[in-house]
Amino acid sequence: MTTIIRKEILDHVESLQFLILLLLSLVLFLANGLLFADRYEQQATWYSKTITALREKPSTISTELYPEPAQLAFIAEAGDNQAPAGYTLGQMGVLRPLPTGPRNFRLPVVPDPDWSFIIKVIFSLYAILIAYDAIAGEKESGTLRQLLSGPLGRTRLLIAKYVAVMVTLAIPLLCGMVVSLITVSVSVPRVLTPAFLSGSILTFFLASVYLSLFAFLSLFLSSLIHNSSLVLLTLLVVWIFFTIIIPNTAGILSEEVSDIPSEFSIAKELGPSIQKQIWSKIGILRGMAEKGEIKTEEELKRRTDQAFAEGQQSLISYYDSYEKAIRGRAAVARTLSRLSPTALFEYAAEDITGTGIHREERFLREARAYSEVYDRYILGKTGKLVGTSGWAFGTFIDVNGKGVFIGSPRPEEYSGDKSDFPRFAERPQPAAEGIQEALMDSAGLILWNVVLAMLAFGAVMRSDVR
């Protein structure tokens, strides 16, 4: 058994294919290390500059919250470049993303060469290319009969082939990862933390599980179909479906499934209805003032302020529920895309590195927790809180023959000492939390492995070796 594994590995390693794979992988991982070190450096400088500038100007009207640049972004960047750079936080927990476009919007948006991209697209293709002719090729060259006439059983043959494929894949993968890690840690030494190492090691294991399923798939089809070029074709079609079609169409499908109107059509419909609601309340108050039921300016202000605040509150809660719907749709898209193991791998890698959607959710949770601290601080300083939705209203009402301006209340700037202004600091993600989040997706990958391994064994057992 060991001899046959050794022979298989040597066969692979000595081939031209292997050399190409090794070189390509080294180039990609080197580029990955250089690019991400450079980008992290830039982001970190910008982040610390922004935070310092922000701390010099504490404001009780609104403040800005920024997520820290992710140190492990080189493993799975997860589209964070397209995410908002930060959020503005107003009083009463009104959180709005800062306007952002993509990085340099005129340039085409391309996937970043992070580890997850290299593994999920390029290494999975190579797994197929190495393994496709494992059984069918032996059969075509007539050596399969010879092999099986010896003491080696079919099960052992399959195991030997599988181990050889995995070792052949692991060598360039490990070399590449080490190159990338060295490049990153030499350029930016401060990222060398325990999380850095554990994240890399976990990603390696995750990648092995992911690639192993492609190995099993190839072995399965290789023993099922007897023509090796047909095996390759089928595998490539499956590969295109897994890595390109299913993940790409999931987003569009979820848009079809969940019927959410666009932000702008909502704004267009919402505006008039809220205006009507607020102005009808103000109209009643105006009538009362004209009849003399409201006597003083203070009373009028108090009652109109309340009417405006209610309107603002219903706007805020409307926007919040809309955002929840959008997030719900994103969750549907993720669930749909989980049909493909490539998506499972991507999500698990994002969780392990602490990027992507779970990171965003965590950041927003912390921002909401901070907003309570912020509100308490403002309440202590100015004595009142005003939530604003981005809409503002104002008009004149006559009280006792005098025109009084009333408008939706605005938050106030506290002019006194603000040295005790509460600071926002993002809690670093505990490694255990990331692993926990990645658990379900990894389990999905393992399930794929089990099913495909069983199919491969079944096919080898029943395969006609003549």
Next chain:
Amino acid sequence: MTDIVKKELLENLATYRFYVLTGLMFTLMLISIIVSYGDYHLRVENYNVLRPAAHVTDKIILPPEPLSIFAKGLDANVGRLYELGALGVQVQPNQQSINRLSSLFSIPDMLFVIKVVLALIAVLSAFDAVCGEKEQGTLKLMLAGRTGRAPVLLGKLAGRFILVFLPFIILFLIASIVVSLLPDVAGGTEYWRRLAVIACASGLYAASFVALGTLVSSLVNRSSTSVMLGLALWVLLVFVVPNLGVTVAQSIGDVPPSDRVEMQNRLASIHSIYETQQVMKNAREKDYSRIMFQIREANVHLFETYRPQLDRLIGLTKALVRISPSGAFAFLMTEMANTGIERDIQVKDEIWMYIDRNFKKFGKLEKGEVEHFQFRPASFGEQVSGVALPDALLLLFVPAALIGLAIGAFMRYDPR
């Protein structure tokens, strides 16, 4: 030579490979048209919601481009809402907050199908053209005949190219006709003219990859090595070079991302408001136009320093990405579909000049009506002789060079 072409056609028509690949092409094109049309329709709906009334001059939005169904490119960017005001232009972020699935997964439009899948099919159809025949032992026989080596190779190339391109062009034609009949798409001369250029370009692009596959096939002896090498080159040319080109250019170019510039813009405005207010506190006469001029100066300064940097970055990116025919093809096809970089630049420049002409009227510093914004897109002729030319020449050169190399390699090929 015609005999060889005929032989190649008949031989390959009898294989599974042809039907699997054509079936794949069909499925992908169908998905691409359904998905891209859905996306386009959504953008049209958004546009109808956002479109300002006829008398409004401080909001600009361009309608979505029907050809973006074929190549989405930067259409979502071009079609954003521009709100003009005293503080400069405010560009709304994406019309619809697209769920962040992952940056890898872009919309699979026709550009994607051609760039990735047609190239793959071309490589897979050509990898065994020479070495496969050698493995079967028929190459010796074929060369023993009267036909020279060059005609044999050209015949093989032509046969395999027809097998790849003919099904594609038929499906593409059907797709174009179907799309032109859909609501919200007006298929006039402009539509067909542009699609014809795209079809020609995709022919050249497919020819490049057929020639690449044949070249690899006549360099090695075994078809399993040939398919491996061919696919490695496909990965390199379709995924690695274009993607790394953009990222490397950004890294070398060292140009700040546009969102940061926009934020800097806001900060500059706030700063100048604050400063002018401080000055005016003590002044007897309050002149608010001062604030506006100050803000404008800050904005103009920012724009003027940022613009040349960005232009350099775009130039660098294009140069790097064009190393691969896949990059050149993507540039050509997006420009032809009116969703390319140059189109985006033109829109932004025209808006900028429009604001420049009407700035004082916006701020009510000068009397008079603000003129209406009218976008004059570059005409088809201007585009073909201008922005599209370098990419078109590249796409002509690459297959020619590869065919030359393949003939050269085949001349020295050992058929035994």
